[in-house]
Amino acid sequence: MPLELEVNGKHHSVAADPETPLLWVLREELGLTGTKYGCGEGECGACSVLIGGNVRRSCQVSLRAAAGKSITTIEGLEQNGRLHPVQQAFLDAGAFQCAYCTAGMILTGVSLLRQNPNPSPRQIVEFMQGNICRCGTYPRIVQAIARAAEAMKKAPQ
Amino acid sequence: MSEPRDTFVPEPERCEFSEGPAHHFDWSRRDFFKLAGSGVAVALVVPAAAAQESGRASGFRGGQPLPQEISAWLHIGEDGGVTVFTGKVEVGQNIRTSLAQSVADELRVPFDTVRLVMGDTSRTPWDMGTFGSRTTPTMAPQLRRAAAALRDLLVEVAAKQWNLSPAALAAADGKVSDPASRRSVTYAELARGQSHASLIPAEDPVTPASRWTVAGQPLPKVDGRDFVTGRHQYTPDIRPEGVLCGKVLRPPSFGAALVSLDPRDAQAMPGVVVVHDGDFVGVTAPRLRDAERALAALHAEWKTTPQPSSRELFDYLKRNVEEGAEHGGPHETGSVESGLAQAAHRLEETYTVSYIAHAPLEPRAALAEWKEGSLTVWTGTQRPFAVRDELAAAFHLSADRVRVIVPDTGSAYGGKHTGEAAVEAARLARAANRPVSLLWTREEEFTWAYFRPAGVIEIKSGVTQGGKLAAWEFHNYNSGGSGIGTPYVVENQRIQYHPVHSPLRQGSYRGLAATANHFARESHMDALAHAAGMDPLEFRLKNLSDERLRAVFEAAAKSFGWPRKRERPGQGFGLGGGVEKGGYLATCAEIAVDRASGSVRVVRVVTAFECGAIVNPDGLRNQVMGATIMGLGGALFEAVEFDNGRITNPLFSLYRVPRFQDVPEIEVILLDRKDLPSAGAGETPIVGLAPAIGNALFDATGVRLRGLPMVPNGLKI
Numbered sequence: 001m002p003l004e005l006e007v008n009g010k011h012h013s014v015a016a017d018p019e020t021p022l023l024w025v026l027r028e029e030l031g032l033t034g035t036k037y038g039c040g041e042g043e044c045g046a047c048s049v050l051i052g053g054n055v056r057r058s059c060q061v062s063l064r065a066a067a068g069k070s071i072t073t074i075e076g077l078e079q080n081g082r083l084h085p086v087q088q089a090f091l092d093a094g095a096f097q098c099a100y101c102t103a104g105m106i107l108t109g110v111s112l113l114r115q116n117p118n119p120s121p122r123q124i125v126e127f128m129q130g131n132i133c134r135c136g137t138y139p140r141i142v143q144a145i146a147r148a149a150e151a152m153k154k155a156p157q
Numbered sequence: 158m159s160e161p162r163d164t165f166v167p168e169p170e171r172c173e174f175s176e177g178p179a180h181h182f183d184w185s186r187r188d189f190f191k192l193a194g195s196g197v198a199v200a201l202v203v204p205a206a207a208a209q210e211s212g213r214a215s216g217f218r219g220g221q222p223l224p225q226e227i228s229a230w231l232h233i234g235e236d237g238g239v240t241v242f243t244g245k246v247e248v249g250q251n252i253r254t255s256l257a258q259s260v261a262d263e264l265r266v267p268f269d270t271v272r273l274v275m276g277d278t279s280r281t282p283w284d285m286g287t288f289g290s291r292t293t294p295t296m297a298p299q300l301r302r303a304a305a306a307l308r309d310l311l312v313e314v315a316a317k318q319w320n321l322s323p324a325a326l327a328a329a330d331g332k333v334s335d336p337a338s339r340r341s342v343t344y345a346e347l348a349r350g351q352s353h354a355s356l357i358p359a360e361d362p363v364t365p366a367s368r369w370t371v372a373g374q375p376l377p378k379v380d381g382r383d384f385v386t387g388r389h390q391y392t393p394d395i396r397p398e399g400v401l402c403g404k405v406l407r408p409p410s411f412g413a414a415l416v417s418l419d420p421r422d423a424q425a426m427p428g429v430v431v432v433h434d435g436d437f438v439g440v441t442a443p444r445l446r447d448a449e450r451a452l453a454a455l456h457a458e459w460k461t462t463p464q465p466s467s468r469e470l471f472d473y474l475k476r477n478v479e480e481g482a483e484h485g486g487p488h489e490t491g492s493v494e495s496g497l498a499q500a501a502h503r504l505e506e507t508y509t510v511s512y513i514a515h516a517p518l519e520p521r522a523a524l525a526e527w528k529e530g531s532l533t534v535w536t537g538t539q540r541p542f543a544v545r546d547e548l549a550a551a552f553h554l555s556a557d558r559v560r561v562i563v564p565d566t567g568s569a570y571g572g573k574h575t576g577e578a579a580v581e582a583a584r585l586a587r588a589a590n591r592p593v594s595l596l597w598t599r600e601e602e603f604t605w606a607y608f609r610p611a612g613v614i615e616i617k618s619g620v621t622q623g624g625k626l627a628a629w630e631f632h633n634y635n636s637g638g639s640g641i642g643t644p645y646v647v648e649n650q651r652i653q654y655h656p657v658h659s660p661l662r663q664g665s666y667r668g669l670a671a672t673a674n675h676f677a678r679e680s681h682m683d684a685l686a687h688a689a690g691m692d693p694l695e696f697r698l699k700n701l702s703d704e705r706l707r708a709v710f711e712a713a714a715k716s717f718g719w720p721r722k723r724e725r726p727g728q729g730f731g732l733g734g735g736v737e738k739g740g741y742l743a744t745c746a747e748i749a750v751d752r753a754s755g756s757v758r759v760v761r762v763v764t765a766f767e768c769g770a771i772v773n774p775d776g777l778r779n780q781v782m783g784a785t786i787m788g789l790g791g792a793l794f795e796a797v798e799f800d801n802g803r804i805t806n807p808l809f810s811l812y813r814v815p816r817f818q819d820v821p822e823i824e825v826i827l828l829d830r831k832d833l834p835s836a837g838a839g840e841t842p843i844v845g846l847a848p849a850i851g852n853a854l855f856d857a858t859g860v861r862l863r864g865l866p867m868v869p870n871g872l873k874i
Contacts, residue, residue: 046518087385100519134517
């Protein structure tokens with residue numbers, strides 16, 4: 001029985017093993033390769049997506065568990081050619097080096113700002129603790145999320 | 158006693174040494190224009206002696222001088238777009254941006270008209286690889302020379318059209334203009350209908366840093382938008398029609414040999430291909446999950462052999478020095494023995510550093526595709542041409558039948574010099590007769606890649622009553638020769654690197670052995686300062702004549718507020734610095750120790766760095782910051798643990814890397830020396846942190862920690 005997935009507002013019928021991690025469904029079945037494999041144990045955050053608006057590790061969520069829920073990946077943040085304020089803030093702050101972690105960082109940041117539109121630097125650091133940037137751009141990421149919060153206050157989404 | 162030498166140049170790290178290819182690059186001009194389209198192009202030829210890294214590595218073959226070598230191409234198309242062809246690769250260090258800046262600057266074109274083709278063995282000239290902080294000091298000036306020649310060529314074309322002397326014309330903003338008549342013509346117009354290519358020598362003078370306009374600016378990362386939208390395709394993201402997923406069966410431990418394999422259960426699975434070729438066993442399947450299941454269904458029997466373990470590592474290193482591999486003996490000046498005899502204070506210490514892992518967030522990956530006996534592999538490697546040769550050797554192909562393409566890669570840090578995943582994917586693709594994509598798991602990356610070498614360092618030294626270094630003896634076992642020479646003035650010295658039969662596969666790493674050697678040297682200097690009753694900064698400056706190194710120490714100290722007074726228990730301050738790969742570094746650190754819990758927190762770091770003329774201050778700041786944070790891991794808690802041939806912490810849940818909460822307040826001070834050539838900067842800023850933290854720990858507690866990592870399980874005192 002194919003399962004129904006809603007990703008970035010589009011409905012898909014997926015005929016894969018229901019226990020397949022969502023990460024590989026996104027990448028192999030839907031061609032959404034912006035979501036990255038980093039560790040497969042939910043420790044690095046590279047595979048972060050939003051499920052029902054909350055950040056989840058897609059390597060730890062099965063297709064069965066994700067079915068029927070609203071999923072947002074990095075490909076779904078840009079609207080009509082306009083970057084999400086968190087994407088724009090990462091770009092403006094140069095908050096990446098190799099950028100392999102960036103999609104996961106941005107989606108985790110988006111999730112934080114949905115829960116707390118006005119986080120302190122300490123709250124940003126605590127919320128982002130599960131995401132690894134091996135290049136060490138952490139200070140710029142904190143700065144980018146803080147700037148995005150400012151931008152979103154001025155122009156609410 | 159050997160003759161004193163003015164400069165001490167240890168031999169290159171063995172893991173970064175590479176021979177040039179047996180054949181030279183001889184792309185024909187016709188082929189070039191077929192690929193690049195018509196326009197005007199220059200190929201930069203470098204003399205053999207200068208072609209250490211791009212072009213070829215050795216100047217003579219069979220006693221015959223070789224032709225000069227092409228190190229880079231520059232092409233300007235009919236639309237005015239500039240394409241740069243270089244064998245260097247982008248792994249997050251931001252050279253796609255900084256090299257484009259240098260070309261735009263020299264060619265006098267807008268930055269956004271320059272595009273780089275990088276690390277593609279069929280389209281770019283041969284290159285040794287992207288490592289050793291060499292791109293900025295070597296490739297950037299080479300591209301500048303090519304750009305200067307292309308600019309001159311365009312001016313000549315315009316001069317001919319207008320029947321004027323080239324000297325009367327000016328080039329700026331993508332145009333050649335004649336100031337007298339005020340007419341101008343764009344580069345695009347000059348390139349139209351042309352198929353003109355010149356070979357140009359490497360001697361053209363280039364614009365000095367004081368007159369740079371595009372270089373020197375903090376321009377943002379090229380293609381940044383593709384990275385924040387997920388559009389950029391790293392190797393595992395390239396999925397051609399019909400691509401299969403590959404997996405490789407790994408031995409249970411290092412040194413294990415395959416005794417028998419029963420593949421029948423796996424072979425019976427739909428869509429699965431099993432490949433068994435010598436010791437290599439792998440599977441392909443349409444999806445990862447199927448491939449994982451097939452791999453699990455293979456029944457293999459292995460014969461293991463006893464292997465070393467990390468608890469005996471440092472004894473092992475001392476016991477397994479390579480016989481006859483002393484590389485010409487020690488570097489020696491004066492007499493250490495007579496220096497020690499004259500010293501008022503003598504000190505003898507041993508330092509150790511553990512194996513650590515690069516842990517690039519994109520693990521090793523490759524996509525391989527065979528077509529009509531030719532092989533194309535996309536893979537994230539720092540040495541595309543070496544991987545091409547590795548593939549050619551593995552499959553008995555001539556190098557022209559193998560193409561390696563390196564998409565901008567999810568980091569490397571010296572950890573991606575080799576082509577394991579490329580060879581594996583190619584072997585599987587040949588058997589499956591379909592393109593195969595292979596992505597190592599995190600556990601594979603932690604186990605089957607290679608490690609930053611562990612090492613033992615022994616130092617014996619003496620200092621006079623007046624606080625001058627009198628003797629310096631320094632032995633490094635296994636970790637390497639980078640940064641082994643002391644920058645301090647000491648007449649009597651003996652310095653030696655001792656290669657060891659390494660118990661683990663080891664190789665390059667950001668900064669190489671410079672981290673270990675600086676940790677030992679700068680910690681020992683701190684101990685000597687205390688022995689002599691001097692302030693650690695004052696002691697260093699007293700023994701330092703190198704003005705550039707003095708300048709960074711003074712800059713860091715000033716901004717840090719050195720010397721600081723302790724305001725609360727557990728607070729400590731330390732510093733460390735040095736010169737490596739042409740970069741000058743000083744780092745000050747403040748730490749906080751909680752004696753009750755044993756927790757050690759780095760509170761504040763000030764790093765001053767000088768690498769000549771700065772090409773992109775924003776990219777440089779990012780690199781210095783990143784190196785500092787990466788250095789925290791190796792200084793405090795990172796260590797690869799192994800037991801009888803098995804890595805026992807091969808996951809991020811077991812191997813701790815720096816995270817958001819580990820990051821101190823970091824201040825980066827960049828000294829821009831426009832009068833000096835630019836040096837690379839991706840590596841050296843990592844070397845000062847560990848000794849600065851260790852010295853701060855001593856300041857706070859009176860305990861000197863002589864092993865990296867220093868506090869993997871907190872401080873027990």
